[in-house]
Amino acid sequence: DAGVTQSPTHLIKTRGQQVTLRCSPKSGHDTVSWYQQALGQGPQFIFQYYEEEERQRGNFPDRFSGHQFPNYSSELNVNALLLGDSALYLCASSLVRVPDTQYFGPGTRLTVL
Amino acid sequence: QQQVKQSPQSLIVQKGGISIINCAYENTAFDYFPWYQQFPGKGPALLIAIRPDVSEKKEGRFTISFNKSAKQFSLHIMDSQPGDSATYFCAARGDDMRFGAGTRLTVKP
Numbered sequence: 395d396a397g398v399t400q401s402p403t404h405l406i407k408t409r410g411q412q413v414t415l416r417c418s419p420k421s422g423h424d425t426v427s428w429y430q431q432a433l434g435q436g437p438q439f440i441f442q443y444y445e446e447e448e449r450q451r452g453n454f455p456d457r458f459s460g461h462q463f464p465n466y467s468s469e470l471n472v473n474a475l476l477l478g479d480s481a482l483y484l485c486a487s488s489l490v491r492v493p494d495t496q497y498f499g500p501g502t503r504l505t506v507l
Numbered sequence: 508q509q510q511v512k513q514s515p516q517s518l519i520v521q522k523g524g525i526s527i528i529n530c531a532y533e534n535t536a537f538d539y540f541p542w543y544q545q546f547p548g549k550g551p552a553l554l555i556a557i558r559p560d561v562s563e564k565k566e567g568r569f570t571i572s573f574n575k576s577a578k579q580f581s582l583h584i585m586d587s588q589p590g591d592s593a594t595y596f597c598a599a600r601g602d603d604m605r606f607g608a609g610t611r612l613t614v615k616p
Contacts, residue, residue, distance in 0.1 A: 427604075434608070436596050436598075436606030437551065437596070439603040439605070442603070450602060484550050484551070486550075496553065496604070499550050500548065500550050
């Protein structure tokens with residue numbers, strides 16, 4: 395049973411570019427949450443998707459957007475990249491009826507130059 | 508945005524010793540308090556969690572102590588092992604999950 399998978403593992407972009415990160419949830423999970431983890435910090439909640447809709451959103455600008463597909467996989471899009479967007483982006487999946495138990499993927503390391 | 512304060516930032520413990528990590532929160536609406544363990548190159552993994560109606564929860568060598576009136580909770584790792592060397596995050600859930608800044612634990616053999 396595959397856990398949460400994320401792609402790509404690493405990514406290097408330049409300021410102003412756009413990026414798309416991908417996440418496949420743990421088998422059977424229907425809810426996907428995205429987090430940004432800056433170096434030396436704890437994860438910060440970006441948003442959560444369920445039934446292809448954004449359910450909750452953290453304190454992140456509109457440059458951060460997402461999507462969930464019918465197979466529950468999800469994408470995180472970041473437009474107009476800033477140097478400060480450099481971080482590890484984590485995807486976590488869960489069941490909507492068991493929201494406390496989240497399984498995290500290994501993350502995508504984004505570097506903005 | 509961070510409403511959970513974690514200390515210490517780093518901790519060095521001898522093998523067999525007790526590791527203690529502390530967290531404090533502000534929002535009394537938080538209703539779930541998990542601890543996560545993260546190894547380099549990996550995502551956080553749920554270690555143990557507690558709800559505010561319980562003062563202590565133990566799972567193997569890991570214990571959470573919870574003080575609702577003080578709005579504090581802590582993780583105790585008994586008989587710490589080199590394999591426990593990792594970064595530990597406390598968290599608290601309200602409308603979303605808020606994480607502490609993390610504690611880098613090193614257990615020396």
